[in-house]
Amino acid sequence: MVVSQHTHCLSLFLVLMVTGGCSIVESSPREAVPAMHGAAPKQTEAAVGETPVLDLNAYTTVEKLIPALAGKRVVFVGETHNRYDHHLIQLEIIRGLHQLHPQLAIGMETFQQPFQPYLNDYVTGAISEQEMLRATEYYQRWRMDYRLYAPILHYAREHQLPVIALNLPVELTRKVGRIGLEGLTAAERARLPDEIDRSDAAYAERIKEVFEYHPRGSGQPFEHFLEVQLLWDEGMAERAAGFLQANPDHHMVIVAGSGHLAYGSAIPRRLLRRVEADTAIVLNSWEGSIEPGLADYLLLPAEQPLPPAGKIGALLEEEDGALKVEACIDDSPCATAGIKAGDRILSIDDETINNQADLRLALWDKLPGDTISIDMLRKHWFTAGKTMTFEITLE
Structure with missing residues (x-):
């Protein structure tokens, strides 16, 4: 089985604690050094003295990370969607926590909320995997190679773990991207999360940085782009919180894109507005600045491609x-x-x-x-x- 083949490999991955005693931050740009011999300026000396230091003895493995996560009711595990190794690590964490908490649910950004009944039927064995993929319109709506997520779904079905569709329907988010929240009909507005919090200025600034990298051909204003992100994060947080409130005996692992989890300001804090719970954020890799507050744990996996797929040519x-x-x-x-x-x-x-x-x-x-x-x-x-x-x- 795919899952068991990678257990040994996963145990070799390194884990960096980003909050707490050890941290890495992005170094400041170098100051100009005069083209002369002699002592460096005092300001440079001070900057060198404040250079962050990582204690390599603090590294641990994914297996040893599980006990640190055991006391958390909700564990967020980030992903880059097309990284197979990220999804294998997500499964490793799910499996480890499931052994400690038999009443475990898996929240997935991958699936959209209106299709929840088909995930329920798949987990219980009422429909096949192929029927589930067709019924959830997986390849029309998510489009990533399903083999990336299949090991997680297989584990959920084998152990009858609830899989919660977190994402909002793409028809709604696309329309908001085009015309904004104000352009929605009354019926569409009724499908929005009950509360959309715009108060986090740092969150909006990070979203703006992402927006600046997007092509401008569509003419989409930043406000619409921001509203889509808010809608995703509030919608997924509301969905997860609703399950936790309705099932107080359950723990949950939420797997989603790392951008929805980093710094805790997207899904995590919006979930905590709705339900009280101890949580932890685990990120798989990170291309931006690595600094305190980014997450609780940062994993550094070696990239692992999917096995070759059969092709017609x-x-x-x-x-x-x-x-x-x-x-x-x-x-x-x-x-x-x-x-x-x-x-x-x-x-x-x-x-x-x-x-x-x-x-x-x-x-x-x-x-x-x-x-x-x-x-x-x-x-x-x-x-x-x-x-x-x-x-x-x-x-």
Whole structure:
């Protein structure tokens, strides 16, 4: 099983305590040093004397981190969405805390709130993984390779742990991004979190720094961008707090993008406005300044890619409600099978294919060397076309 294969590897990862006795902060820019020999200016001497020092003996492992998290009712574990190693560490923490707290829930940014019933059905075994992915519209709404999150979902299903869909529906957040909260209809405003707190100036400043890196082609004003972030963070905090209030015997691990957790000002503090709980923030890697207050623990994992996925070897395009082959890559399974440009994919292993999301759903668990059956429609002038079936071994 994927999870157990990485346990030893995870135990070697280093953990840095960012709050408490040890910390790392970004050093100040160097002051100009005169081009002469002799003593350095006193101001430079003072700056050197205040250089932060990290005690390397304070490093620990993920396994040894679990007891430090055990007394926390809510543990936030950050991620860069496409980092497989981050998700494996999240699972390691979930597994360790579950052994201590059998009544454990997992809150996930990955899934949107209206689809909660399908996650419930998946965890209880009422529907299959494939049915859950289709019903939650996973590949239309989240789009990340599901294999990144599959080990967490598998563990939840195996142990019947509630998985809580934290995210707001994308239709709502996209509309706010276009026209702002004031442009919503009464019905849409009724779906907003009960409270949206704008009082944290440092939070807004960090969001503005992110905004400055975004392309300006859309013409989106910063206020709309900020409102979307507030909506995400308040919405996910409200959802998690609601579960904790309704289930006072449960602990929770919340897995979300690190930007929603860093400095505690996004999801964590907004959750604590709604429910009293001891919490800890664990970040996986961090590209910004490393300083006290960033998190409780910062993990430094070695990057680990997903295993190779099975591929058809075709360039595809969505056209008129169908998925059309633009070209087969040379010497690919597509080319070897005799598929031609213009052919339209009808189904794979009897699963209907209308778009890229359907294709990803049909292939997400396929490996190089697996064989699939593809039904294609090859159109001809003045005819309805011909249906053809190809057996393809993925590369």
